[in-house]
Amino acid sequence: MLNHSQTTDDLAPFGEDYGPGLMGEFAPIAREGEHHDLKLLKGRVPVDLNGAYFRAGPNPRFAPKGRYHPFDGDGMVHAAQFDHGRVTYRNRWVRTDAWQEEDRAGASVFDGIRDTLKGRPDRRLKDTANTDLVAQGGRVLALWYMSGDAYEIDPVTLETRGKCPGVAASGGSISAHAKVDEITDELIFFDYGLEAPYMHYGVVGPDGALKHFVPITLPGPRLPHDMAITEHYSILHDLPLIHDEEALKLGRHKVRFDPALPARFGVIGRYGAGESIRWFDFSPCFLYHVVNAWEEGDWVVMVGCRYMPERHADGSIDAQRTARNVAELQMRARLWVWRMNVRTGETEERMLDADRNVEFPTFNSRLSGRRTRFGYLVDHSETRTLQWYGIRKYDLDTGESLASWSDDPEHSFYSEPWFAAADNAVNEDDGYVISFQWNERLRRETLDIFDARDIGAGPVAQLEMPHRLPLGFHACWMAADRMKR
Numbered sequence: 001m002l003n004h005s006q007t008t009d010d011l012a013p014f015g016e017d018y019g020p021g022l023m024g025e026f027a028p029i030a031r032e033g034e035h036h037d038l039k040l041l042k043g044r045v046p047v048d049l050n051g052a053y054f055r056a057g058p059n060p061r062f063a064p065k066g067r068y069h070p071f072d073g074d075g076m077v078h079a080a081q082f083d084h085g086r087v088t089y090r091n092r093w094v095r096t097d098a099w100q101e102e103d104r105a106g107a108s109v110f111d112g113i114r115d116t117l118k119g120r121p122d123r124r125l126k127d128t129a130n131t132d133l134v135a136q137g138g139r140v141l142a143l144w145y146m147s148g149d150a151y152e153i154d155p156v157t158l159e160t161r162g163k164c165p166g167v168a169a170s171g172g173s174i175s176a177h178a179k180v181d182e183i184t185d186e187l188i189f190f191d192y193g194l195e196a197p198y199m200h201y202g203v204v205g206p207d208g209a210l211k212h213f214v215p216i217t218l219p220g221p222r223l224p225h226d227m228a229i230t231e232h233y234s235i236l237h238d239l240p241l242i243h244d245e246e247a248l249k250l251g252r253h254k255v256r257f258d259p260a261l262p263a264r265f266g267v268i269g270r271y272g273a274g275e276s277i278r279w280f281d282f283s284p285c286f287l288y289h290v291v292n293a294w295e296e297g298d299w300v301v302m303v304g305c306r307y308m309p310e311r312h313a314d315g316s317i318d319a320q321r322t323a324r325n326v327a328e329l330q331m332r333a334r335l336w337v338w339r340m341n342v343r344t345g346e347t348e349e350r351m352l353d354a355d356r357n358v359e360f361p362t363f364n365s366r367l368s369g370r371r372t373r374f375g376y377l378v379d380h381s382e383t384r385t386l387q388w389y390g391i392r393k394y395d396l397d398t399g400e401s402l403a404s405w406s407d408d409p410e411h412s413f414y415s416e417p418w419f420a421a422a423d424n425a426v427n428e429d430d431g432y433v434i435s436f437q438w439n440e441r442l443r444r445e446t447l448d449i450f451d452a453r454d455i456g457a458g459p460v461a462q463l464e465m466p467h468r469l470p471l472g473f474h475a476c477w478m479a480a481d482r483m484k485r
C-alpha cells in the first residue's frame, strides 16, 4: 500500500524521454490499489452521498514504442466509492485485449495513433479503453474515443469482467460518449469508421443485449466525438472535421476541417430506421461535448460546448489551425444551444456565454435526455491541454454563470467533475459535484466534494488522496442503487 509521503515522481514507471504528454502531471503511475484511510482535510463527507465517482484516463504501462498521444495510454479507472460518509478509493487498469497482450510480452507491442492507420495490418491500432466511462445495467463500460470495444468493469472492485455482449453482437464497435437513459437504463451508442456507411447507431438494453442497430450513411469518413439523446430521439453528429479521402487512398491518415461544410445534426427516433434520420444544418464547427438535450414540443434542443474555429486576420476560418488544434486537444469552446424543429425543419442556434472557455460538462444524469436547467462545466485553460482550473455552474436556459470555484487557478487542475444526486433529492440540483484535484504547487491530490446548490462556497469536503492521479479524460457517477442491479 502506498503512503502519503510518496510523490508523483516515485511513481513514474519510466523516464522522462517521451515528451510532455508523459511528464509531470501526466506521468503514469505504476500501481493499482485500494485505500480506505483517506485523510479528511476539510469539512465532512455527506452521508446522503452514496454511490461511486469513476474517472478514466491514459496510464501507459510500458514505455511507448514511438510518438505518444494521450489516446495511446492504457486506460486506468480511478474510483471514489461513497458509503454513508465513508470513502474508498480504488484504481485499476482496464484489462483490454491490448493490455493483456502487452502484459504477456512485458513491453509495448502496439504503435501509437500518431504512427498507425486503421486497416494497416502491420501497425495495429491499440484500443486502450481510456477515454470515457458510462454506468449502465449495474456495470461501468470503459470506452475509447476512436470506436472500440465496450469493456465491462465491476463498479466495486474495478475488475474487467469482459466485453458488453450487446455491443459485441453489433459487430463490436462503440465510440466514446455513448449515452445512458437512466429512466429506462438503456445504453444508446454510435460508432464511426473509414468504411461506408461510416456510422452505425444502436441501443443496448439493461440486460446487456442488443435491442436495435442500424447503419447511418454519412457523406464520407468523419470524426464525430459525441452524441445526444432525448426521451424519444437520438442526435448524431456529422461535423466538418473529416478524413482527407485523397490521403487515405495513399495510405496516409490526414484530418482536415472543411469550413465549406455545415455542422449537421441528425435526429433519429430511439428505435428509428437508419434512413429515417433527419439532418439539420448549422454553422460549421467541431463539437467535442454535449451537456444535455431534450424535447420542447416539436423542438429538439441540444446544449453543448461549441469548439470555436480558429480564424485568419480577415475573420475567415483558418481550417488548418482548427484541425491541428482539435487533434492536439487544444480547446477553445463556448457554451452553445442548437434547436431543431422536427415538424417544420426550422433551426436556431445561439451562443449562451461569449466570455468563457468551458468544457467537460456534467449535469444531473438522472435527467439524461430530459430538460435540465443546470450544467456544471470546467474552466478550461486557453494554453494548457487537459488542464481545468475551475468548476462552474450554469443556467442552461439563460447562459448565466451562476457560481464558480477554483482553489488555486494558477497551480491546480480538476478532473472532469460529475454531478451526484443526493439520496432523497427533490430539486434538480439537490446533490453534489465531485472531482479529483491536483495542486502542482502543493504536490497534493485531493478529492473535492461540492454542494451543487452552492458551488461558490467551495468544497463541503476535501480528502487527501494517497498519490497523484495522472490528468485524464472522462468521468461518471453511479448511484448506489444502480450499482446493485
Ligand SMILES: [Fe+2]
Binding pocket: 176, 177, 225, 288, 289, 474
Ligand atoms: Fe470526450
